[in-house]
Amino acid sequence: xxxxxxxxxxxxxxxxxxxxxxxxxxxxxxxxxxxxxxxxxxxxxxxxxxxxxxxxxxxxxxxxxxxxxxxxxxxxxxxxxxxxxxxxxxxxxxxxxxxxxxxxxxxxxxxxxxxxxxxxxxxxxxxxxxxxxxxxxxxxxxxxxxxxxxxxxxxxxxxxxxxxxxxxxxxxxxxxxxxxxxxxxxxxxxxxxxxxxxxxxxxxxxxxxxxxxxxxxxxxxxxxxxxxxxxxxxxxxxxxxxxxxxxxxxxxxxxxxxxxxxxxxxxxxxxxxxxxxxxxxxxxxxxxxxxxxxxxxxxxxxxxxxxxxxxxxxxxxxxxxxxxxxxxxxxxxxxxxxxxxxxxxxxxxxxxxxxxxxxxxxxxxxxxxxxxxxxxxxxxxxxxxxxxxxxxxxxxxxxxxxxxxxxxxxxxxxxxxxxxxxxxxxxxxxxxxxxxxxxxxxxxx
Amino acid sequence: xxxxxxxxxxxxxxxxxxxxxxxxxxxxxxxxxxxxxxxxxxxxxxxxxxxxxxxxxxxxxxxxxxxxxxxxxxxxxxxxxxxxxxxxxxxxxxxxxxxxxxxxxxxxxxxxxxxxxxxxxxxxxxxxxxxxxxxxxxxxxxxxxxxxxxxxxxxxxxxxxxxxxxxxxxxxxxxxxxxxxxxxxxxxxxxxxxxxxxxxxxxxxxxxxxxxxxxxxxxxxxxxxxxxxxxxxxxxxxxxxxxxxxxxxxxxxxxxxxxxxxxxxxxxxxxxxxxxxxxxxxxxxxxxxxxxxxxxxxxxxxxxxxxxxxxxxxxxxxxxxxxxxxxxxxxxxxxxxxxxxxxxxxxxxxxxxxxxxxxxxxxxxxxxxxxxxxxxxxxxxxxxxxxxxxxxxxxxxxxxxxxxxxxxxxxxxxxxxxxxxxxxxxxxxxxxxxxxxxxxxxxxxxxxxxxxxxxxxxxxxxxxxxxxxxxxxxxxxxxxxxxxx
Numbered sequence: 003x004x005x006x007x008x009x010x011x012x013x014x015x016x017x018x019x020x021x022x023x024x025x026x027x028x029x030x031x032x033x034x035x036x037x038x039x040x041x042x043x044x045x046x047x048x049x050x051x052x053x054x055x056x057x058x059x060x061x062x063x064x065x066x067x068x069x070x071x072x073x074x075x076x077x078x079x080x081x082x083x084x085x086x087x088x089x090x091x092x093x094x095x096x097x098x099x100x101x102x103x104x105x106x107x108x109x110x111x112x113x114x115x116x117x118x119x120x121x122x123x124x125x126x127x128x129x130x131x132x133x134x135x136x137x138x139x140x141x142x143x144x145x146x147x148x149x150x151x152x153x154x155x156x157x158x159x160x161x162x163x164x165x166x167x168x169x170x171x172x173x174x175x176x177x178x179x180x181x182x183x184x185x186x187x188x189x190x191x192x193x194x195x196x197x198x199x200x201x202x203x204x205x206x207x208x209x210x211x212x213x214x215x216x217x218x219x220x221x222x223x224x225x226x227x228x229x230x231x232x233x234x235x236x237x238x239x240x241x242x243x244x245x246x247x248x249x250x251x252x253x254x255x256x257x258x259x260x261x262x263x264x265x266x267x268x269x270x271x272x273x274x275x276x277x278x279x280x281x282x283x284x285x286x287x288x289x290x291x292x293x294x295x296x297x298x299x300x301x302x303x304x305x306x307x308x309x310x311x312x313x314x315x316x317x318x319x320x321x322x323x324x325x326x327x328x329x330x331x332x333x334x335x336x337x338x339x340x341x342x343x344x345x346x347x348x349x350x351x352x353x354x355x356x357x358x359x360x361x362x363x364x365x366x367x368x369x370x371x372x373x374x375x376x377x378x379x380x381x382x383x384x385x386x387x388x389x390x391x392x393x394x395x396x397x398x399x400x401x402x403x404x405x406x407x408x409x410x411x412x413x414x415x416x417x418x419x420x421x422x423x424x425x426x427x428x429x430x431x432x433x434x435x436x437x438x439x440x441x442x443x444x445x446x447x
Numbered sequence: 448x449x450x451x452x453x454x455x456x457x458x459x460x461x462x463x464x465x466x467x468x469x470x471x472x473x474x475x476x477x478x479x480x481x482x483x484x485x486x487x488x489x490x491x492x493x494x495x496x497x498x499x500x501x502x503x504x505x506x507x508x509x510x511x512x513x514x515x516x517x518x519x520x521x522x523x524x525x526x527x528x529x530x531x532x533x534x535x536x537x538x539x540x541x542x543x544x545x546x547x548x549x550x551x552x553x554x555x556x557x558x559x560x561x562x563x564x565x566x567x568x569x570x571x572x573x574x575x576x577x578x579x580x581x582x583x584x585x586x587x588x589x590x591x592x593x594x595x596x597x598x599x600x601x602x603x604x605x606x607x608x609x610x611x612x613x614x615x616x617x618x619x620x621x622x623x624x625x626x627x628x629x630x631x632x633x634x635x636x637x638x639x640x641x642x643x644x645x646x647x648x649x650x651x652x653x654x655x656x657x658x659x660x661x662x663x664x665x666x667x668x669x670x671x672x673x674x675x676x677x678x679x680x681x682x683x684x685x686x687x688x689x690x691x692x693x694x695x696x697x698x699x700x701x702x703x704x705x706x707x708x709x710x711x712x713x714x715x716x717x718x719x720x721x722x723x724x725x726x727x728x729x730x731x732x733x734x735x736x737x738x739x740x741x742x743x744x745x746x747x748x749x750x751x752x753x754x755x756x757x758x759x760x761x762x763x764x765x766x767x768x769x770x771x772x773x774x775x776x777x778x779x780x781x782x783x784x785x786x787x788x789x790x791x792x793x794x795x796x797x798x799x800x801x802x803x804x805x806x807x808x809x810x811x812x813x814x815x816x817x818x819x820x821x822x823x824x825x826x827x828x829x830x831x832x833x834x835x836x837x838x839x840x841x842x843x844x845x846x847x848x849x850x851x852x853x854x855x856x857x858x859x860x861x862x863x864x865x866x867x868x869x870x871x872x873x874x875x876x877x878x879x880x881x882x883x884x885x886x887x888x889x890x891x892x893x894x895x896x897x898x899x900x901x902x903x904x905x906x907x908x909x910x911x912x913x914x915x916x917x918x919x920x921x922x923x924x925x926x927x928x929x930x931x932x
Contacts, residue, residue: 003792004788004791004792004795004796004799004874006522006523006525006719006796006874006875007795007796007799007874007875008875008876008877008878009799009802009803009874009877009878013877013878014802016878017802017803017805017806017878018802020806020809020810021802021805021806021808021809021822022809023805023822026798026799026801026802028822029801029802029805029822030668030699030801031822032667032668032669032670032822032824033668033670033696033699033700034670036673037670037672037673037700037704037705038699038700038704039573039698039699039700039701039704040573040701040704041570041573041701042570042571042698042701042790042794043570043790044567044570044571044785044789044790044793045786045789045790046789046790046791047786047787047788047789047790047791047792048786048787048789049787050525050527050787053527053531053783053786053787054527054530054531056786057531057534057537057779057783058534059556060556060557060559060560061534061535061536061537061556062536062556063536063555063556063559064536064537064540064553064554064555064556064557065540065544065553065554068544068553070541072541072543072544072547074543075770076541076542076543078539078541082462084461084492084495084496086533087496088495088496088499088500088503090529091499091500091503092508092509092510092511093503093504093506093508093510093511094499094503094506094508094723094724095508095524095529095721095722095723095724096508096509096510096514096521096524096721096722097506097507097508097509097514097722097723097724098514098516098519098521098722098724098725099722099724099725099726100724100725101516101857102507102845102849102854102855103911103914104846104849104906104909104910104911104912104913104914105505105506105507105512105849105854105906105909106505106506106507106724107448107502107505107506107909107910107911108502108503108504108505108506109502109506109724109725111448111450111502111505112499112502112724113724114450114925114927115450115451115452115927117925117926118450118452118926118927118928119487121926121927121928121929122485122486122487122928123485123487125481127926127929128923128925128926128929129925129926131725132726134582134583134586134727134769135582135769135770136770137769137770138582138586138769145625165767165770166770168766168767169766169767169768169769169770171766171767172593172743172765172766172767172768173589173593173768175593175596175765175766176593176596176600176626176627177627218475218479219479220478220479244481244485245485246475246480246481247475247479247480247481248478248479248480248481249481252481252482268538268539268776269538269539269540269541269542270537270538270540270542270774270775270776271537271540271541271542271554271557271771271772271775271776272542272769272770272771272772272773272774272775273542273582273727273769273770273771273772273773273774273775273776273777274582274726274727274774274775274776274777275770283923283929286923286925292725293925294925295919295920295922295923295924295925296919296922296924296925297914297915297916297918297919297922297924298914298915298918299911299912299913299914299915300904300912300913300915301912303911303912305910305911305914306914307914307916307919309916309919309920309923309925310920310923311920312920314617315585315616315617315618315620315621316616316617316618316860317617318617318621319617319620319621319630320620320621320623320624320630321624322617322621322624324621324625325585325588325589325618325621325622325624325625326583326585326586327583327584327585327616327617327618328583328584328585328715328722328725328726328727328728329583329725329726329727330723330725330726330727331723331724331725331726332721332723332724332725332726332727333723333726333727335499335724338451339495339499341487341488342451342461342487342488342490342495342498343461343462343492343495344460344461344462344487345455345459345460345461345462345487345488345489345490346455346484346485346486346487346488346489347460347484347489348460348461348462348464348487349484349485349487350484350485351464352464354467354473355464355465355467357473357475358467358469358471358472358473359467359469359471361469361471361473362469362470362471365471380475380476380479394547394548395548397547397548397550398547398548398549398550401547401549401550401553406541406544406547409543409546409547410547410548413546428464428465431468432468432469435469
């Protein structure tokens, strides 16, 4: 029995008669006997109750109780109840891409407001209506820089997330681009190495703020040098940090992307997330993905539509700016609800809380003998510490004590086996931070 | 309706943050700080709730309306899958946990969802192995083409072209182009299938593969598919199966059995996960033996002790194609859906999807011209050419349906059929609901004879009438603040 199929035997008979065939099998005439499945060996169905019980059991086998000090670009922020409640409205989540604007103004206006919110955070002129996630968004920014300049050299800063870098390398494996990467440094971007790479063949410089190690930077000087050579500058940014930090627009950056998970989305074991992208108005036609624009209806009333669709695959096919079709509209709407709830002041306070809690944690960890906390450059809510032991082993020992203690950098950086990346969000209480430091001291003893 | 930014009143705030319990007031140097606060709206929580609730009421949705949008499979999304996705233990799980030493012990439930989903999809499609990583259908296509490229590279094949039928979704040529291939488009024959003679004419040793939607966007299952596969394989090409229309054939035919080497599946179509107003989707990719060693990393493997772990040790892999393990929250919903329906439920899904589409086709073909007059699969394709002669275009009929509280079918796609109207009722719609739709379509045809002028002002019952799309593209007002400036 399939509870989602309303056809009764009587309906089936009537419908087959109307069609003029004897059986449902007869509708599959084009599938010849030689096309029949060699196997379709699947379990039989279950009731909703049984499925829920089974999945509850599976969920209970995951770490529900570890106190997270792990980030790496994905953070344990509080998700306000209104976020989930509003996007759980069937009118939002069971609709599709607004191809018919008259019966999709809800989605379209919500996405226009999302785009405006992203522009407010980043200071940029225009935003699209979302991409898959932070990694794919940075890849799209790189492709956009290559299209704008017609050049093929990419300069990647050593502070860009190693996950993003691996992903970009796979995507471009068959394309003939030249890649150079500046050295990995704990602190700010290596200006000398960066400048040496920039030339008239360079299409795009790829940056990240705060960088993977948590360090804050002001890229204005790099942007100025790049622009002298006609190079596009793309940067991935952490949206919560923009409650306080200098905006990409203030630094002169051309294309801004980021992971929007921290804008009210749960961690979801890796997705769905939200890739955002914003740029200058003059580059809008090179931007990938859906864009919602304002217009008027036949009566002159303000309304919203998907616009500049001549960039997209359903019109332009192989000449499109990207192959993206379905993006993550619902996640963008969720982010929009989040930004609206926080508001102008709340967003700044959220950023300040993250900053203060992380600073407190940094001070607490610095008291532990043998733990070295780098202080040379400012950080936001994540920072690197050097441990007297292998960080992966330390993290393993911290798990039974109830902590996901951070991300061991040796996982991606050979030679950095003793370094640990620690994230602290507004959710971590003083007690948790003190207990964390105490547990770490014990493990290191 | 006002924008949320226009409802802003200085001093309001919609969320209470915790007081800081740490005696630290950190000050970052000015040069790193923004000059002014981000101009987010200042509104109360009720303002936000009412605003978005009112916005939602301006939408059509599967929950409230028939939504027979061809090629999109707008079936009912069962409510329990939302509860599953929100279970603590799933939704709050950090993706880096299994990459910690010993961390896999703490994500066994989540890895099992992924591992089992791979097995289910492999059995449904007849493929050897799956990756759940691709984040949407088009992302799956790109992954599939990258696998194809890796195969040819490993064999030293010099390949330049990918063949794509003209009826394909735009994502097919776009994905192939993004991966670095050139496109050869092949026209369809008079019955809607791919024209084999035309295929033979363009087939050379430089062809990397063929992308085929099966059944295709004409709603036709190409019974010559095995012959096409033989032709492509004769030049060591790869057969790519676009699973956009898998909802038609579960339990009836598996791409792996009929010559396809790589497939992608849209979980948000066939497996009942919500479309979210345009995503998030999920586009897992399956492969046969030939391509397995190239699958993206990480892969999930079961150790001898039964523990599921992430395995990165595949030297021939194309590498990372997503940051993590896919759109887990979506995969979880699809998994819950598959295990509830089981073998019989999935087969019944396809049977009734095809039955419903043929019922609509049979009843409407007296009034509208069928693009291909034959038994169809899960969607039926009409042309509004007859109505267009009376001055009523496919778009006008679409707008008429909106006033009847029905979401229009897909119009003007596929590009191979003029004035296309593509209807996909799905298995979850009842005969009565389809009858209401059919009567509305019949009435639209009658009105196209009696009063064609009437259509041009439709819809009349919505918050807005037809928007000026040209003006939107010319003015490019995509940001509230740029408008004000």
